[in-house]
Amino acid sequence: xxxxxxxxxxxxxxxxxxxxxxxxxxxxxxxxxxxxxxxxxxxxxxxxxxxxxxxxxxxxxxxxxxxxxxxxxxxxxxxxxxxxxxxxxxxxxxxxxxxxxxxxxxxxxxxxxxxxxxxxxxxxxxxxxxxxxxxxxxxxxxxxxxxxxxxxxxxxxxxxxxxxxxxxxxxxxxxxxxxxxxxxxxxxxxxxxxxxxxxxxxxxxxxxxxxxxxxxxxxxxxxxxxxxxxxxxxxxxxxxxxxxxxxxxxxxxxxxxxxxxxxxxxxxxxxxxxxxxxxxxxxxxxxxxxxxxxxxxxxxxxxxxxxxxxxxxxxxxxxxxxxxxxxxxxxxxxxxxxxxxxxxxxxxxxxxxxxxxxxxxxxxxxxxxxxxxxxxxxxxxxxxxxxxxxxxxxxxxxxxxxxxxxxxxxxxxxxxxxxxxxxxxxxxxxxxxxxxxxxxxxxxxxxxxxxxxxxxxxxxxxxxxxxxxxxxxxxxxxxxxxxxxxxxxxxxxxxxxxxxxxx
Numbered sequence: 001x002x003x004x005x006x007x008x009x010x011x012x013x014x015x016x017x018x019x020x021x022x023x024x025x026x027x028x029x030x031x032x033x034x035x036x037x038x039x040x041x042x043x044x045x046x047x048x049x050x051x052x053x054x055x056x057x058x059x060x061x062x063x064x065x066x067x068x069x070x071x072x073x074x075x076x077x078x079x080x081x082x083x084x085x086x087x088x089x090x091x092x093x094x095x096x097x098x099x100x101x102x103x104x105x106x107x108x109x110x111x112x113x114x115x116x117x118x119x120x121x122x123x124x125x126x127x128x129x130x131x132x133x134x135x136x137x138x139x140x141x142x143x144x145x146x147x148x149x150x151x152x153x154x155x156x157x158x159x160x161x162x163x164x165x166x167x168x169x170x171x172x173x174x175x176x177x178x179x180x181x182x183x184x185x186x187x188x189x190x191x192x193x194x195x196x197x198x199x200x201x202x203x204x205x206x207x208x209x210x211x212x213x214x215x216x217x218x219x220x221x222x223x224x225x226x227x228x229x230x231x232x233x234x235x236x237x238x239x240x241x242x243x244x245x246x247x248x249x250x251x252x253x254x255x256x257x258x259x260x261x262x263x264x265x266x267x268x269x270x271x272x273x274x275x276x277x278x279x280x281x282x283x284x285x286x287x288x289x290x291x292x293x294x295x296x297x298x299x300x301x302x303x304x305x306x307x308x309x310x311x312x313x314x315x316x317x318x319x320x321x322x323x324x325x326x327x328x329x330x331x332x333x334x335x336x337x338x339x340x341x342x343x344x345x346x347x348x349x350x351x352x353x354x355x356x357x358x359x360x361x362x363x364x365x366x367x368x369x370x371x372x373x374x375x376x377x378x379x380x381x382x383x384x385x386x387x388x389x390x391x392x393x394x395x396x397x398x399x400x401x402x403x404x405x406x407x408x409x410x411x412x413x414x415x416x417x418x419x420x421x422x423x424x425x426x427x428x429x430x431x432x433x434x435x436x437x438x439x440x441x442x443x444x445x446x447x448x449x450x451x452x453x454x455x456x457x458x459x460x461x462x463x464x465x466x467x468x469x470x471x472x473x474x475x476x477x478x479x480x481x482x483x484x485x486x487x488x489x490x491x492x493x494x495x496x497x498x499x500x501x502x503x
Contacts, residue, residue, distance in 0.1 A: 009120055011035040011418055013133035015109055018047020020387040020403050021139035022090055023068055026097050027407045031415055037131065038099070039123070041108035045094055046087040047141055052186070054167040054340075055193030057083035060185060060214070060296040064234065065241045065398040071096070072234055074227030080216045080296075104129075112136065113355040114382065119423030119491055121383065135414045138350060139387040149181065149341040153319035160336040164190060173197040177333060179204060179324055181316070182340035188295050190340055192303040201309045202332055204316060204324065207453075208283045210266040211295040242401065242471070249396040249470050252290030255447050262289040273301035282313050290395055291452035342455060356381035357426070369462035373432040373485070374477055376406055376413075382424035382489075383417060385410040391439055392474070393456070393466040395448065401471050405478030412481040423491040431485045442468040 011033050014021050017040040028036055044050055059066045063076040066086070073089050081089075094100050111124040115132075123131035146165035148154065154161075162168045164186040178198040180191055183205045194201050227234040251258035266289065274280045283301070285292075304311050314326035323334035349370060354362035357380045365380070372378045375392035376385055387406050394402050417425050443449055446468045448456050456465040467474050 007130055007132045010037050010131065010133040012037075012135045012137060012414055013121070013123055013131055014038040014137045014139055016040065016047060016138075016140035016387075017042075017045035017090075017094070017103060018049070018139065018141050019068070019090060019400060020141060020407075021047070021137070022093050022097075022099060023071075023400075023403060023407050024137045024139055024387065024410065025099050025102060026071065026093070027411050028414065029097065029099075031411050033411075033414060033418065036102055037133070038103045039107040039109060039125070039131065040103055040105050043105050044091075045103070046090050049083050049087040049090065051146075051165055052083055052167075053169070054164045054186065054190050056189035057186075058189060058216075059083075059086060061245075061398045062241050064238045065245065066400055068400060068404060069235070069238065070404075072227070072231055074231070074234055075224050076219055078216055078218055080214060109140075109350075109352055111353040111355070112350075112384070113353075114357060114384075114424075116357055116424075119383065119489070135383045135385065135417060137385045137387060137410055137414075138389075140350065141388055147342060149339060151181075151316060151319055156321050157319045157323070157337065158321045159323065159334055162336065162338045164338065164340040171336065173336065175199045176335040178202070179332065179334045179337045180340055181324075181337060182342070183207070183209060184340060184342060185293060185295060186342075187340035188297040188300040190338065191309070192297075192299040194338070195303045195306045195309045199308060201306075202334070203304060203309065203311050204326075205282070205311055205313045206315065207292075208285050208313075209292055209295045210263070210285050210289045211269060211283075211297055211300060212262070212266055213269050214296045214298045216298070242397070245397040246471055252294065252396045253446055253468065253470075255288050255290075255450060259289055259447070270301065273298075274305065276305070279304070279311065282311055287452035288447045288450050290447040291450050292454045354381065354384075356384075366464075368460065369458045369464040371432065371436045371464070373427040373435050374409065375467070376409055376478075377427040377432075377486075379427050379429040379432045382426035383414075385413065390464050391436075391443075391467050394471060394474075395446075395466055397471040402467070402474055405475040409478045409481060416481075416483065420488070421491045423489040425486045425488050427486050439468065 012028055014024050014036065017038055021038055022045065025036055025038055042050060058080050062079050063081040067073055071093050077085060107129060108126045109123060110126045113122045115122055120132050120134055121136045123133065146163050148163065160171055162171065173194060174197055176198050177200050178194055179202045180187055180194065181204045183203065191201065191203055250256055251262045270280055270283055274283060303309060312326060314328045317325050317327050320331060323332045325331045349362045349366045356362065360380050362381060370390035372386055372390045375389040387403060392402055413425060443463050448463055448466050457463055
């Protein structure tokens with residue numbers, strides 16, 4: 001009788017090698033958790049900064065703030081660094097902390113199931129390789145998968161189609177008639193680049209957004225030298241940016257007199273850059289700033305006014321073999337359609353089955369919207385840590401600031417499990433319920449719930465995405481790891497795992 005080889009049980013398995021997954025690996029190894037494996041479906045690290053390579057791709061948060069405080073990069077080339085520079089920084093993090101040997105590339109997770117008797121997560125992959133781990137960190141991010149829009153006739157179109165998140169670098173736009181569908185964060189970066197190449201660009205807008213200036217400048221050599229020689233100087237600059245963004249919550253998270261100030265700034269930017277009254281009217285939003293994601297660009301409006309560019313605000317009725325037909329009956333003949341229409345946002349959990357205690361299904365429990373405790377743990381799914389989980393999205397500050405709080409909380413939980421030799425640690429259902437009741441009550445007073453439609457909300461208007469407060473408030477709650485909030489189950493005869501004193 002052939003016995004199946006025993007599968008090694010890792011202390012921690014991390015899913016994803018973007019900023020969050022790599023940050024989790026760094027923090028865990030620094031805390032003495034050395035038995036760590038990272039699974040990555042691609043062949044390179046980088047997450048969203050690997051996948052988004054469209055022309056003009058860059059971060060809309062300043063680089064000094066869109067990076068980890070514990071992995072400083074003194075050589076950012078610009079105030080807002082391009083995507084490839086950010087990806088290379090993630091590569092540098094991997095090499096600096098010797099993490100490449102821990103990564104299994106080309107490994108896509110297809111399911112997670114918790115073995116209650118063993119206190120171990122069984123991790124299935126599409127390649128049929130099996131993993132087992134006492135704890136799991138889901139760090140694949142909130143926007144790992146792109147989404148084609150639900151446009152009538154999209155499959156009948158015979159021209160070239162490109163999604164912004166999977167750019168086709170082999171396609172030559174020279175002399176082509178191109179459409180850009182969407183006017184969100186990706187589109188405002190793509191359009192200024194396409195008008196430089198294509199014969200004509202038509203931008204199809206459903207809803208105009210608030211656009212504020214992007215004050216992007218090259219980082220002076222002297223500043224880079226100072227940051228390298230005096231790290232404290234970079235920390236001070238980062239803190240200044242942090243507090244500047246933190247103050248903006250009073251305008252973007254809640255409707256206040258400062259919301260009106262942001263609206264005036266957006267309108268002033270529009271009036272300064274767009275002279276045509278009708279075009280200004282087409283580009284003027286009708287919702288409170290912050291209700292949808294703010295757009296940051298200083299070259300989008302000028303691009304729309306180029307001779308080879310036109311804004312179309314009639315709704316798309318259907319796509320046809322030759323292009324797009326709008327509600328006014330006009331058929332726009334096109335060689336290529338670029339869809340800058342966003343992602344498949346996983347508001348009901350990861351895009352694969354997660355089975356917890358007693359066979360419970362995360363997808364079933366989150367059908368009407370995801371809920372967790374402090375965005376990171378879900379009752380009934382012990383030893384599982386969600387990075388950028390439910391209601392952890394910032395509307396005003398850097399996502400990575402929030403992620404740092406999540407990393408520290410996950411390390412506290414994981415090291416507790418290993419140090420105390422627990423079979424599992426599961427957040428109490430009553431604690432999670434009270435937390436979310438308070439959270440949803442606070443959300444009712446935010447701009448996100450003021451009437452506009454956005455990807456932050458589920459189809460029935462439930463906000464499972466955003467955090468209703470300051471980053472400082474979020475970080476304060478993540479520093480407070482309370483063992484009493486959890487049900488702890490001893491591991492029985494399992495030998496204790498040694499954790500270094502730094503844990």
